[in-house]
Amino acid sequence: MEPLAVAVNGLVKRYGMTTAADGLSFDAAYGEVTALLGPNGAGKTTTVEICEGYRRADSGSVRVLGRDPRDAELKARIGVMPQSGGVPTNARAGEFLHLIASFYATPLDPAALLERLGLTAAARTSYRRLSGGQQQRLALAAAVVGRPELVFLDEPTAGLDPQARHATWELVGDLKAAGVAVILTTHHMDEAERLADEVVILDHGRVISSGPPSSLTGAERQLRFRARPGLGLDELLSALPPATMAKESPAGHYVIEGDLVPELLATVTAWCASNGVMTEDLRIERRTLEDVFLELTGRELRS
Amino acid sequence: MTDLTFTPSPGAAPRSRMVRAQTAYELRTLLRNGEQLLLTLIIPVALLILFSAAPLLDVGGGKRVDFLAPGVLALAVMSTAFTGQAIGTGFERRYGVLKRLGATPLPRSGLVTAKTLTVLTVEVLQALVICVVALALGWSPHGDPASAILLLLLGTAAFSGFGLLMAGTLRAEATLAAANLVYLLLLVLGGVVFPLTKFSGGVRSVLELLPISALANGLRRVLQHGAGFPVRDLVILAVWAVLGLALAARFFKWE
Numbered sequence: 395m396e397p398l399a400v401a402v403n404g405l406v407k408r409y410g411m412t413t414a415a416d417g418l419s420f421d422a423a424y425g426e427v428t429a430l431l432g433p434n435g436a437g438k439t440t441t442v443e444i445c446e447g448y449r450r451a452d453s454g455s456v457r458v459l460g461r462d463p464r465d466a467e468l469k470a471r472i473g474v475m476p477q478s479g480g481v482p483t484n485a486r487a488g489e490f491l492h493l494i495a496s497f498y499a500t501p502l503d504p505a506a507l508l509e510r511l512g513l514t515a516a517a518r519t520s521y522r523r524l525s526g527g528q529q530q531r532l533a534l535a536a537a538v539v540g541r542p543e544l545v546f547l548d549e550p551t552a553g554l555d556p557q558a559r560h561a562t563w564e565l566v567g568d569l570k571a572a573g574v575a576v577i578l579t580t581h582h583m584d585e586a587e588r589l590a591d592e593v594v595i596l597d598h599g600r601v602i603s604s605g606p607p608s609s610l611t612g613a614e615r616q617l618r619f620r621a622r623p624g625l626g627l628d629e630l631l632s633a634l635p636p637a638t639m640a641k642e643s644p645a646g647h648y649v650i651e652g653d654l655v656p657e658l659l660a661t662v663t664a665w666c667a668s669n670g671v672m673t674e675d676l677r678i679e680r681r682t683l684e685d686v687f688l689e690l691t692g693r694e695l696r697s
Numbered sequence: 698m699t700d701l702t703f704t705p706s707p708g709a710a711p712r713s714r715m716v717r718a719q720t721a722y723e724l725r726t727l728l729r730n731g732e733q734l735l736l737t738l739i740i741p742v743a744l745l746i747l748f749s750a751a752p753l754l755d756v757g758g759g760k761r762v763d764f765l766a767p768g769v770l771a772l773a774v775m776s777t778a779f780t781g782q783a784i785g786t787g788f789e790r791r792y793g794v795l796k797r798l799g800a801t802p803l804p805r806s807g808l809v810t811a812k813t814l815t816v817l818t819v820e821v822l823q824a825l826v827i828c829v830v831a832l833a834l835g836w837s838p839h840g841d842p843a844s845a846i847l848l849l850l851l852g853t854a855a856f857s858g859f860g861l862l863m864a865g866t867l868r869a870e871a872t873l874a875a876a877n878l879v880y881l882l883l884l885v886l887g888g889v890v891f892p893l894t895k896f897s898g899g900v901r902s903v904l905e906l907l908p909i910s911a912l913a914n915g916l917r918r919v920l921q922h923g924a925g926f927p928v929r930d931l932v933i934l935a936v937w938a939v940l941g942l943a944l945a946a947r948f949f950k951w952e
Binding site: 446447466472478479480484493497499542543568574 | 703710789
């Protein structure tokens with residue numbers, strides 16, 4: 395077995411004037427979940443579709459299971475869940491999964507897989523009459539029914555209700571435990587934080603950060619609280635050790651970063667008490683992946 | 698809960714099994730599609746019965762059904778190989794089905810084979826129904842069945858080529874509209890139920906070059922008049938077939 399399921403080095407892909415992938419590199423290992431995280435238009439789907447063999451890279455090297463991604467041999471070894479569609483609208487859920495299963499030598503039992511994903515009752519329902527969540531789960535089932543070594547899931551939980559999201563997450567966990575390499579794209583931070591062994595943050599076609607979620611969020615902790623907007627933070631800071639930082643963002647939400655020793659917490663609450671400030675939701679926590687993500691990709695809205 | 702093991706066990710099924718599964722699937726979905734059945738079976742049979750029973754048309758000498766049955770067989774081929782296949786494949790392309798199947802071990806050639814087998818199977822069913830109805834209406838076919846089958850196969854190839862060309866190049870909605878329009882035009886202008894002899898000489902010689910006219914006239918020459926090998930019609934169909942399939946192979950876009 396090759397050491398890496400996917401190895402991407404210096405991938406470049408342009409569409410006319412737009413550069414969808416701009417010298418992008420990352421690896422994905424067997425038995426691990428690799429999350430490609432990024433705002434819309436960051437190049438996630440382009441990257442995945444190049445790995446799936448749908449498009450050619452303009453330059454750079456892409457190896458999938460040790461081969462060229464366009465190698466027809468790979469089709470039997472890879473599972474693909476597209477972002478949407480891919481199923482004939484008049485196909486029944488069970489019928490479609492049986493069809494896909496019949497393309498593989500030793501597929502999973504389609505009925506058992508439908509049951510696992512809560513689709514048994516919908517097995518005879520045509521695709522167009524399934525709910526959005528059921529359509530997503532059917533696409534997921536079709537991606538794994540051939541018992542692949544590597545699966546690509548393009549936004550697998552977009553539009554799912556909480557139950558369906560958890561069912562999907564559990565299935566991804568089982569794939570990983572079975573040694574399958576999973577590459578998923580998402581813009582849900584909690585999904586990446588929860589599922590991924592390796593997070594690759596993309597923006598404008600580049601990798602702007604990557605690593606295990608814990609290394610991205612770091613060990614640094616923060617003190618957060620809510621209170622009335624417009625507190626005099628300068629005055630508060632003057633009472634705290636020199637390296638401490640404080641900010642209000644958005645209004646009424648305060649974050650204090652620095653050496654979070656017990657005395658600091660006492661000083662902050664004492665300062666609030668003496669200023670007649672009632673705090674809510676006072677807590678000490680690590681930065682979330684969302685904080686890291688917004689720091690790296692900026693807060694302005696993407697079209 | 699049933700035990701599921703996700704331990705990788707990759708491998709493609711044998712090609713014949715994949716093609717069989719895809720064909721069975723396409724046939725099943727086609728046969729329960731009401732609009733398709735209307736197009737492929739109900740309209741041809743209704744035309745056959747209506748125009749055989751009522752003296753609405755002057756079809757020249759002989760029984761009306763002897764003139765109509767070959768034309769309706771040609772119409773059946775066009776409805777399945779061209780109209781139905783163009784619309785079905787056009788929407789499969791639009792909904793990303795062709796792209797999705799491209800990520801499975803089923804090769805493109807396997808998918809095309811399955812579509813061809815589906816079209817041929819539906820045509821056999823259509824021909825059976827049409828022949829039974831026509832015989833019940835007093836049809837007395839003549840001629841060499843092999844020539845008739847060759848005409849039907851070449852007609853299928855020609856119509857499939859253009860159906861797939863349309864499905865693979867136009868938007869699905871445009872394919873839907875255009876495929877129906879072409880169907881209607883060729884039904885009226887292609888000598889299916891209205892004899893081409895009604896048109897003036899110049900127009901007629903052009904219309905005779907249409908694939909539907911070549912198929913309908915060829916079948917008539919064999920089945921109505923007992924002619925041997927209708928070379929001219931076979932050549933016309935062969936040219937359309939080569940042209941259509943070559944253009945489809947060159948320009949078909951899978952997504």
